[in-house]
Amino acid sequence: MSDTHSGDAAVIDRMISAMTQAGDGAHLELLLAVKRREIAFAMLLRGEVPPMGALKRSGKPTIVLIGDDDYRTSGPTGWAGLRPLMRWARFGLVHAAGADVATYRHALRLVRRERRLVMVETAASAHTAWRVLFNAFRVPADLIYPEHGIHPTMAPHDEG
Numbered sequence: 604m605s606d607t608h609s610g611d612a613a614v615i616d617r618m619i620s621a622m623t624q625a626g627d628g629a630h631l632e633l634l635l636a637v638k639r640r641e642i643a644f645a646m647l648l649r650g651e652v653p654p655m656g657a658l659k660r661s662g663k664p665t666i667v668l669i670g671d672d673d674y675r676t677s678g679p680t681g682w683a684g685l686r687p688l689m690r691w692a693r694f695g696l697v698h699a700a701g702a703d704v705a706t707y708r709h710a711l712r713l714v715r716r717e718r719r720l721v722m723v724e725t726a727a728s729a730h731t732a733w734r735v736l737f738n739a740f741r742v743p744a745d746l747i748y749p750e751h752g753i754h755p756t757m758a759p760h761d762e763g
Contacts, residue, residue, distance in 0.1 A: 695744030
């Protein structure tokens with residue numbers, strides 16, 4: 604898991620700088636809250652299992668971000684260790700639309716209220732599968748759909 608729970612301030616500053624330069628104001632909202640020590644933030648990468656011990660020890664409101672909108676969208680079936688993560692979660696946010704600042708501010712409001720938030724960034728094609736997973740674990744979740752019904756809207760870059 605790529606995380607900033609006990610994040611090195613220099614690492615967080617570099618991430619903030621990179622996101623600012625890239626014009627990524629949405630994710631910047633989360634990192635600024637981490638820098639202010641308001642929340643803990645962890646990003647779950649494909650193939651990794653959530654470190655439940657670290658999540659349970661976190662004394663701060665914590666967001667776990669699952670990035671399922673990487674052109675390998677799989678829905679929940681492509682992610683290991685979701686069962687304990689869903690039992691840990693108090694609220695979910697399924698974000699099946701392009702990144703925007705308002706959504707990430709909403710995530711910050713949710714995590715401050717609920718303390719344990721699992722946020723899924725996914726493609727529109729997988730939002731129903733994620734909703735079903737949250738429902739199966741009786742985790743309430745907000746669902747954000749793409750304005751025009753499709754996300755992501757660009758084809759992945761062909762390296763070949």
